[in-house]
Amino acid sequence: MSDLKNKAVLVTGASTGIGAAVARAMGRAGARVAVHYRGSRDEAEGVARDIEKAGGKAVAVQADVTDAGSVDRMVAAVQEAFGGIDILVNNAGGFVRRSPIVDADDDYIDAVFRLNARSVVAVSRRVIPIMSAGGGGTIINVTTQAARTGGGPGAGLYAACKGFVSTITRTMAKELVKDGIRVNAVAPGVIETPFHDGHSSPEVLKNFANAIPMGRLGTAEECVGAFLFLADGAASGYITGQIVEVNGGQVMP
Numbered sequence: 001m002s003d004l005k006n007k008a009v010l011v012t013g014a015s016t017g018i019g020a021a022v023a024r025a026m027g028r029a030g031a032r033v034a035v036h037y038r039g040s041r042d043e044a045e046g047v048a049r050d051i052e053k054a055g056g057k058a059v060a061v062q063a064d065v066t067d068a069g070s071v072d073r074m075v076a077a078v079q080e081a082f083g084g085i086d087i088l089v090n091n092a093g094g095f096v097r098r099s100p101i102v103d104a105d106d107d108y109i110d111a112v113f114r115l116n117a118r119s120v121v122a123v124s125r126r127v128i129p130i131m132s133a134g135g136g137g138t139i140i141n142v143t144t145q146a147a148r149t150g151g152g153p154g155a156g157l158y159a160a161c162k163g164f165v166s167t168i169t170r171t172m173a174k175e176l177v178k179d180g181i182r183v184n185a186v187a188p189g190v191i192e193t194p195f196h197d198g199h200s201s202p203e204v205l206k207n208f209a210n211a212i213p214m215g216r217l218g219t220a221e222e223c224v225g226a227f228l229f230l231a232d233g234a235a236s237g238y239i240t241g242q243i244v245e246v247n248g249g250q251v252m253p
Contacts, residue, residue: 003234005030008082010075012065012123013092015040017193018142020047021220022089022227023058027051029228033058034078034085036092038065065092065119066111075126084134087231088127090120090165091142098154109157116161120168128176136180140230141169143187143243145251152204162187166243173241182240184230189247192217213249222246 009026013019015037024047027033033051035058037044044060051058059081063074078085093116099108120141131137143165146152151159166185173183190208209217226244229235245251 002030003232004087004228007031007086007231008034008078008084009087009089009231010034010036010061010078010085010123010127011089011091012036012063012119013038014047014089015044018188018191018220018223019089019091021224022091023047024050024054025224025228026087026231027056027058028054029232030056031087032056032082034081035060036065036074037062038092065123066114068122071119071122071126075123075130079130085127085130086134086137088124088131088137088139089142089227089231090123090139092119092123093142093158093162095155095158099157100154101156104157112157113161116158117164117168120165124172128179128181131181132179137182138231138233139172139176139181139183140227141165141183141185143169143185145187145189145245145247147187148251148253152208169243170241177240182230182233182236184236184240185243186223186226186230187243187245187247188218188223189245189250190217191220191223193220208250211250212247216248218246218248 009031011019011023014023014035023033023035035044035047048058048060061074061077064070096111144162146159147162147166169185223246
């Protein structure tokens with residue numbers, strides 16, 4: 001992925017799981033990587049150290065992506081560190097908790113939407129002018145197979161928010177093509193990461209695995225190739241507005 005060398009990359013939610021794996025892979029490809037975290041400072045700094053040890057350049061940046069002022073400070077810090085932003089990976093998100101719709105109070109609804117839907121717009125709208133000024137760039141949003149299926153038990157609001165992410169990906173692709181910005185998304189299936197900690201029991205995960213044609217859960221590292229492909233203009237320069245499914249065959253749209 002030679003096209004990624006020296007590119008400035010911001011990966012949100014990059015302290016663990018898929019985000020961490022993507023950040024490390026971008027670093028190995030020669031990119032300069034901003035590793036975003038909210039509360040997991042030690043883990044994010046560990047990812048940044050791994051990138052540096054591999055010969056890349058990295059910086060850990062803290063922000064609450066549900067807070068406008070915090071997002072402003074994060075984007076400004078990345079621009080100051082790297083002089084621009086060429087690639088944005090909107091990966092931050094989470095269940096908040098599992099809850100059926102009937103039990104979803106206003107605070108819970110707002111929390112799920114702010115973290116999984118609104119944050120994608122909040123971060124992107126601040127990065128887009130920087131990319132445009134630099135002659136273009138690439139945005140990769142992270143959706144999920146649940147956006148197509150409605151999600152598992154108690155994950156309906158999360159799935160609905162990811163449906164928003166899938167749609168806004170196409171909207172952004174249309175709006176930003178004139179600025180030389182490609183916008184695509186990756187839709188992971190059930191991936192074995194800390195994302196499920198405290199939300200999905202071993203029994204639930206086993207049932208998920210049994211429903212996957214490959215017969216197992218995926219790993220964060222198995223998601224990385226899709227991100228590298230979409231980030232590399234030499235590999236995917238004529239691709240925009242697309243969603244790449246990485247789910248072991250569980251959903252075949």
